Amino acid sequence: MQLSDSELRAFETDGYVVARNALSMPKDLQPVIDEYSQILDRMSQRLYAAKEISSTYSDLPFGKRAIAIARESGYLNTYPFDINFPPYAQLRADTELNFGPAMFGLLRNNHLLDLVESIIGPEIYSNPVQHVRVKVPEHLVPREKRNSQNSTTGWHQDNGVVNTEADNTEMLTVWFPLTEASEQHGCLKVVPRSHAEGLLLHCPHPVQGARIPMEFIPEHLVVSVPMSPGDVLLMHRTCIHSSLPNKSQEIRFSLDIRYNPIGQATGRDFLPGFIARSRKNPSSELHDPDEWQQSWFAARDDIVSGNAHVPGLHRWDGAHELCA
Numbered sequence: 397m398q399l400s401d402s403e404l405r406a407f408e409t410d411g412y413v414v415a416r417n418a419l420s421m422p423k424d425l426q427p428v429i430d431e432y433s434q435i436l437d438r439m440s441q442r443l444y445a446a447k448e449i450s451s452t453y454s455d456l457p458f459g460k461r462a463i464a465i466a467r468e469s470g471y472l473n474t475y476p477f478d479i480n481f482p483p484y485a486q487l488r489a490d491t492e493l494n495f496g497p498a499m500f501g502l503l504r505n506n507h508l509l510d511l512v513e514s515i516i517g518p519e520i521y522s523n524p525v526q527h528v529r530v531k532v533p534e535h536l537v538p539r540e541k542r543n544s545q546n547s548t549t550g551w552h553q554d555n556g557v558v559n560t561e562a563d564n565t566e567m568l569t570v571w572f573p574l575t576e577a578s579e580q581h582g583c584l585k586v587v588p589r590s591h592a593e594g595l596l597l598h599c600p601h602p603v604q605g606a607r608i609p610m611e612f613i614p615e616h617l618v619v620s621v622p623m624s625p626g627d628v629l630l631m632h633r634t635c636i637h638s639s640l641p642n643k644s645q646e647i648r649f650s651l652d653i654r655y656n657p658i659g660q661a662t663g664r665d666f667l668p669g670f671i672a673r674s675r676k677n678p679s680s681e682l683h684d685p686d687e688w689q690q691s692w693f694a695a696r697d698d699i700v701s702g703n704a705h706v707p708g709l710h711r712w713d714g715a716h717e718l719c720a
C-alpha cells in the first residue's frame with residue numbers, strides 16, 4: 397500500500413507521518429524476531445559458559461530473555477543486534493555481525509518499499525545508516541554504558557548525523573517497532589513542521605554523536621509518537637526528534653532504516669548499501685542475503701585493516717558558543 401493523499405500531505409506539512417498497520421506481525425516482523433531469538437540464544441550460551449549467568453533462560457521469549465540476561469549479568473551488550481558497526485574504536489576483524497536473511501528480507505519488504513516509493517519514487521537505495529535498538533528497561537542499563545542504542549536518544553535531525561555530502565540527498569528515515577512503543581516504553585518524540593527550517597546547529601556529544609542545543613527545541617510543540625508493532629513512521633531528514641527513556645518493564649525493540657533515491661550520496665560512503673527497488677533496472681536490485689552479509693564483512697575488514705578511510709561521523713566541531 398502506497399501512502400494515501402492525506403498521509404502524503406501530512407508528511408509534507410509535518411515532516412513525518414505514521415502509516416498505521418502497514419506491516420503484519422506474523423508475515424513481516426516475526427521472521428526477524430525469530431532470527432533475533434537465535435542471536436540472543438548464541439549470546440546466552442556464551443555468557444552461560446563464561447559463568448556470567450546461571451541459566452540460558454532458553455524457555456523465555458526474546459524480550460523477557462533479554463531482560464533476564466541484563467538483570468543477572470548487569471549489562472546486555474546490544475551491538476550484536478545492530479545492523480551496523482559498533483563504535484569504530486571497538487571494531488575488530490572478528491567483531492560479531494549478525495546480518496541475517498530475515499533482516500535482509502525486511503529491508504526489502506514490499507510493504508515498506510511501497511511506502512518509501514510514495515515519497516522518494518521507485519528508484520530506491522537502501523542507505524547503510526541503519527540501526528536496530530534493543531532497549532531493556534532503563535534501570536537495567538548501567539549509567540556509564542548508556543547510549544542512543546540502548547537508552548534515550550537526544551534531540552537531533554538525521555541530516556545532522558551524516559556527512560555534508562548527503563545534505564541534498566533525499567534521505568528518508570523509516571522507524572518502526574517490533575514490540576510495543578508507548579510513551580512508557582520510550583517512544584519517539586518529534587517537533588512537527590520543524591523539517592521546514594532546514595538543518596540546525598548540532599553540538600558534538602561524547603556518547604550520542606551530535607545533539608541540537610535545547611535553546612533550539614520549542615518544547616511546547618513537541619509531540620510523542622506512540623506506536624505499535626505494524627505501524628511505520630516515515631520521517632523527513634530535517635525533522636527534529638528524540639526518544640523517551642524506557643520506564644516500562646518490557647523491552648523496546650525497534651528498527652530505524654533509511655532509503656534514498658539511487659545515485660545520491662548516502663553520507664557514509666564506507667558503509668555498504670544496496671539497490672532495494674528499481675523499476676528502471678530491476679536486474680540491479682540486490683536479492684541475495686549472503687551478498688548483503690558479505691558486503692558488511694568486507695567493509696569491516698577494510699576498516700580494521702586501514703584500507704577504508706573513515707571520516708568523522710558528523711560535521712560538528714563544537715566551536716559554537718551554544719556548544720560550550
Ligand SMILES: O=C(O)CCC(=O)C(=O)O
Pocket residue numbers: 529544547548549554569571637638639650651652653
Ligand atoms: O529509536 C530511537 O531512540 C532513536 C531513533 C532515531 O533517532 C532515528 O530513527 O533516527
Ligand SMILES: [Fe+2]
Pocket residue numbers: 552553554637
Ligand atoms: Fe534519528
